[in-house]
Amino acid sequence: MRDVCAVAVGITKYGKHDLSARELMTAASDQAIETAGIDATEIDGAFFGNAFGMAEKQGHLGPLIMTALGIPETPATVMETACASAGTAFHHAYRDVAGGFSDVVLAGGVERVSMLDTLTATTYFSYGSDYTFEGGNGCSFPGLYATMARGYFDKYGATEEDLANVAVKNHKNAVHNPIAHLQKEIDVDTVLKSMKVADPLKLYDACPFSDGAAAILLTTEEKAKQITDTPIYIEGSARSGSVASLQDRDDLTTIPGTVSAGQQAMKQAGVTVDDIDFWEVHDCFTIAEVVASEDLGLFERGTGAKNATDGQTAIDGKRPINPSGGLKAKGHPVGATGAGQIVEVVEQLWGEAGKRQVDGAEVGLTHNVGATGGTVACHVLRRRN
């Protein structure tokens, strides 16, 4: 295997856009290409996450974006694993370079859903669940994650206040992220008094519906050193999964695919939890961040919520989680989310994260989840000194 490095990134503002998915993805890609200072013709292939192209009446995004970039014959593949689509695309992009098939690849993801009303968007999102048994029976994602929260509360005695603290922390971080969808601080009371979405989850326990796109240029170590003085090495890239329907799981307080993908990625990178400086995890709902923090080994079982409340996951805490603001406040443009996590890690490892900078960050881990864990993609990135 060849070493693979991220050399440039691009990202749009997360939020509501009037631009199409094609335009958003092209904008993020152009930004990465310009940052790298390469010509688009040097790109050997592209890997994009996108989950709801049909909502925009536009599938087959790959060649549209390649045509817009002026390289129509360059192969591009859209990959779909629900909310983990971009983590999946990045994984296959990594392998394409590591395996020696391509020297320079463009990885990223895009989504545009803000033109949908909330009910329609929630319904479309539920197509990512096991629709026959879950979404089609009225159990959309708020209900599924509420079920996990209820299971967690029952087993470990955590509270709604604990979850609220996750939201408060992520909103606080997002204030310093210029591309974040929700750049405003909130307090625990605001969360607790917000509209019930699916008991015990409330509006402020949930991420927003966002439009957005993110792009990363990956290349070989040799080529990377020609492009930048600070290539970021992809040292672990792992995929795993879980039984598709939540109802068929043995335990509601863990996602098996997270445990497996996290361990594989850390093993590939030759690191343990203590070697990692921060985590970008998939907090589509506050409970998801808590469960991930335990599944990824940051905290003992049943203590994730308390550790969040105690400030351990803040930017200056022992285990910083989601300095970007996470899906919760940075936003969740579904097919882009996994790529946006990588962009955040690269910017942090470059020391370019401004007021949300994790001090001295050298190693970061991303965790991107499809549905309730049917798909999980984890990556470990490092700045080598």
Next chain:
Amino acid sequence: MRDVCAVAVGITKYGKHDLSARELMTAASDQAIETAGIDATEIDGAFFGNAFGMAEKQGHLGPLIMTALGIPETPATVMETACASAGTAFHHAYRDVAGGFSDVVLAGGVERVSMLDTLTATTYFSYGSDYTFEGGNGCSFPGLYATMARGYFDKYGATEEDLANVAVKNHKNAVHNPIAHLQKEIDVDTVLKSMKVADPLKLYDACPFSDGAAAILLTTEEKAKQITDTPIYIEGSARSGSVASLQDRDDLTTIPGTVSAGQQAMKQAGVTVDDIDFWEVHDCFTIAEVVASEDLGLFERGTGAKNATDGQTAIDGKRPINPSGGLKAKGHPVGATGAGQIVEVVEQLWGEAGKRQVDGAEVGLTHNVGATGGTVACHVLRRRN
């Protein structure tokens, strides 16, 4: 790169099914797994083509299929490049094994669209075009391919009768294909008198809307020899593309991505056209087969239609095309089509194609197109003696 072999295949009947995409893909996968005589737990990853999951209200098919196969933690990715989705999935599956990331992978594709009425299906299909400029302005795929046909007629003086002969030949082949959607012979007159779909194309110039799934197990040469005495080697695997919108092309009588992907795949395999015994090409409309036969170098420019009429592309002709019956008569379950082409080639190279067998076939090429060529995937497979 490691040598990669196909060791087992599975395919459902093409046509109308009451089964869901999940069930169809699981059935085809089970068939391949049983044929190989391996345990599903030996599979390291899965790559599926699927284009219209949203039509069935089911995205995120990967973990559903993995769960049904009893291997929920095994990573699975759905890939979408419109009608080339399965060719794309097979390409990435090949690279995953060739690059040393996986030892055994499942590649395939599935589509279920027959529950849609014709207008809705045609509309959904048009989302695979450049919808802003093509489908959204009323130019669905019959119109786009009719435009190519008109351009071809104008440039080379071919006729509707020439195209009809392509349909007649593919229907004749499909009679001997037990999984084909349209197992009936037709004559030129039937084609010419059938309903105009988009002048000069008529109903019998077009492929049907089919449901179906196809699966292939790929593995290393070493493992393949443990599984079968006749591994089929993937000697070329290439992707390319073309400017997305037909209106932006310089020439309506060629698909640049086909020329490029075909040449790359043949170069990788170290073969020329004369070394290839038969072709499975993407004949979504009769004109598409004619254009492909020239783009892939089988015939001189402008002679593809005449050669079809002269019988050169029949099973016993000099350049057999679509012994399976092609998309035209075997059927076109969009996300499965590229995988179904591979299944046909494997069966032909095993000498197991019955009355549609190409005599002494040792090398076959597949050609899978997304939209009007925005994506093209070509593969060269060989039975080594």
